Amino acid sequence: MKQPVITLDDGAKDVGLAEMLFNLLRQNLEQRPQKLSSFEALHSNVVIIARNIDITVTLAFRRGELTIYNGIVGKADLTIIADPDAILDLSLINIFLGLPNYFDKVGRGILKKLLLGNLRIKGLLKHPLQLTHLTKLFSVN
Numbered sequence: 001m002k003q004p005v006i007t008l009d010d011g012a013k014d015v016g017l018a019e020m021l022f023n024l025l026r027q028n029l030e031q032r033p034q035k036l037s038s039f040e041a042l043h044s045n046v047v048i049i050a051r052n053i054d055i056t057v058t059l060a061f062r063r064g065e066l067t068i069y070n071g072i073v074g075k076a077d078l079t080i081i082a083d084p085d086a087i088l089d090l091s092l093i094n095i096f097l098g099l100p101n102y103f104d105k106v107g108r109g110i111l112k113k114l115l116l117g118n119l120r121i122k123g124l125l126k127h128p129l130q131l132t133h134l135t136k137l138f139s140v141n
Contacts, residue, residue, distance in 0.1 A: 004029050004039050005065040012070040017050050017084070018057045022068050024091055025137055038133035040064045044077035046134060050084050078131055079122040086110075086119040090138045100135040 006026050012018035029035055042061035049056045058073040059066060080087070089110055094101040101107045113119035124131060 047076040081120040
């Protein structure tokens, strides 16, 4: 299996959210090599909009390669709109039998935020497998 390539675009180097995601994903892949299959399965642009702090980043996944950009780059397949706390919650979701567990405390909290509109995911129904792979990658568990 080839090494994952994760790049922080020059324009994103001073963006806290971009740096946090860069480090989170890099560490998750280093510490949990079983996540590599999800990383290599991702081929989409994921836009993350952190409300309240007006920061938008794009994660451009290309089957084993990722570039993180400041702002919106390309056409978004998935768009996650949330406050920074909800974005961090996505990294705490537990994986059960290879899938995100939405039935424990953390998972129910994420579902509640989705239902209340505090967390919105555009493209959720159109790209469910990409979202599942992304969630596995984000999760530190």
